Amino acid sequence: MWRCSVNIPDDTSYSVRGSLSYRLRLSFMSEYVDHLREVFEPFGPIQARRMFGGYGIYHDGLMFALVSDDPLYLKADEDCRGHFDAAGLPAFEYPKNGRLVRMSYYQAPEEMLEDPEQAALWARRSYEAALRARKR
Secondary structure, three states, X not given: OOOOOOOOOXXXXXXXXXXXXXXXXXXXXXXXXXXXXXXXXXXXXXXXXXXXOEEEEEEOOEEXXXXXXXOEEEEOOOOOHHHHHHOOOOEEXXXXXXXXXXXXXXXXXXXXXXXXXXXXXXXXXXXXXXXXHHHO
16 A cells, blocks of 8 residues: 655644644645546546545545545445445544544545556446435
8 A cells, every 4th residue: 555654743832734744744645646646547537625634536526535644535325335344444534522423435445556447446436426425
């Protein structure tokens, strides 16, 4: 799996946006998004938009994936969630008001990032889930 090997210091004495760790994270995320463009090339062009410290990954103007820190998460619904469950992949969760909120995005399988055919298959499933969600 493509991973960052930079040790990011905890420099909490500086403002978040001005900190070295924040700039390093942005640099890493930008490189990771560039890598995802290559990974998803067989699927089609993607666009990345910064959001909440990560990136939303879009195809044809529709968000089908997100990047939060290092992991890539793909959109899932009732029709494709079984593929994620069968692979033992966790859902994206974040803390809010003292509890965890689970979203309809699941961690992408690591092997997908090294196999263009698998990347296209998983991306299509997630993009189709995003299309179905938009129709509701």
